[in-house]
Amino acid sequence: MIGKVQFKNVLMAVIASIKSGINIEDIFNTIPKIKSVEGRFERVGRIKNNSKVILDYAHTPDALKTCLKNIKEQFPEIPHYIVSDATVKIPAGWLIETAGFKGKKFGSYGVHDKQALVLVNYGNASGKDLLQLSIQIQEAILIIFGIHLESEVNIL
Numbered sequence: 215m216i217g218k219v220q221f222k223n224v225l226m227a228v229i230a231s232i233k234s235g236i237n238i239e240d241i242f243n244t245i246p247k248i249k250s251v252e253g254r255f256e257r258v259g260r261i262k263n264n265s266k267v268i269l270d271y272a273h274t275p276d277a278l279k280t281c282l283k284n285i286k287e288q289f290p291e292i293p294h295y296i297v298s299d300a301t302v303k304i305p306a307g308w309l310i311e312t313a314g315f316k317g318k319k320f321g322s323y324g325v326h327d328k329q330a331l332v333l334v335n336y337g338n339a340s341g342k343d344l345l346q347l348s349i350q351i352q353e354a355i356l357i358i359f360g361i362h363l364e365s366e367v368n369i370l
Contacts, residue, residue: 306363307331313354
């Protein structure tokens, strides 16, 4: 997720690195390799009724409001529904479309042009191709929005 907090954290790390004598080119080559912190919206399993168990050390109402505020700074039009003090729902289709995948083709497979949640085999693509596309979409959503999408796959 890119917001004020994350920007400030990266900026402070850059300043500290420069003050430590690290080459600026090395610093800027490293920034794209920064990974999310474990424990932030991390799926850790399911319970008996099939409900997902998500670990998030910042699960307090104030932290959730801050996360939503940061996303809304970059994407003010983001549709969302506040379920409770600890839960906000954001439509996956909107995330996928906004990330530029809706209607995009990759050779003989791609994302449906009318429904961003549907992956389409237009020809001779393999199941592996479609699975890789779903993973690529999940990774892009995580990088762009800081949100981890989980697959709810129906294979036809």
